[in-house]
Amino acid sequence: MTDTAPDAPVLTKMPIDVVSDVVCPWCFIGKRRLERALEAVPDIPVTVRWRAYFLNPWVPREGISRRTYLERKFGSVERYMANAPRMVAAAEAEGLVYAIDKMTWQPSTIDCHRLIKWAGAQQPALAGAMKQRLMELYFAEAANLSERDVLVQAAADVGLDPDVITSRLATDQDEAAVTAEAEAAQRAGVEGVPCFVFGGVLAVSGAQSPEYLSEAIRRAFDTFQQKVATGEIADPERRPY
DSSP: OOOSOTTOOOOOOEEEEEEEOTTOHHHHHHHHHHHHHHHTOTTSOEEEEEEEOOSOTTSOTTOEEHHHHHHHHHSSHHHHHHHHHHHHHHHHHTTOOOOGGGOOEEOOOHHHHHHHHHHHHHOHHHHHHHHHHHHIIIIISOOOTTSHHHHHHHHHHTTOOHHHHHHHHTSOTTHHHHHHHHHHHHHTTOOSSOEEEETTTEEEESOOOHHHHHHHHHHHHHHHHHHHHTTSSOSGGGOOO
């Protein structure tokens, strides 16, 4: 017997799946905007899950020069730089730095996603911290995320054991797992990032404003609670998307 009212609200945490890549400028901006949105809805219990996505799956494991990358993807460096001020300004408005003139190397991000996965396995909150550190290194410090020493130091910066990370990076541990996750996002219809999936009931694409995201969270949570209460969503925190 329980004294809980029949219509009491379901308090299960709503998963927020963030599909993004660490070298995507709008993902960098979108992460900060999501954090601001969550500050605006402190009454809604959520679990943020960082999902792998390869913005540039064709970039080789060792990376390529930034110039070569921009020429191949955008046609020319000049074409990209003509549109870049909008992203730089958007990042600055969120208190972030996009040091676009300092970047010289475009990395593959498979090892970055492995680090995020390992950080989250040690402690869920560390996944977000690991992602943030990698993004700061890439966008603000123009670091080369293809270099093993850079990745190990990034892991150490958020509290992971550098010796353990060094050993793991020397293997193919979880390469298949993060690749499968990125491919699953594409099969699910994710064509642009960041993509925020709220409780498996509402998807929002793009680095929308904190106000837009907080309202989406509230709308999604109402539907999410209803589906949990009726059994349409079982074990929601283990639901993949």
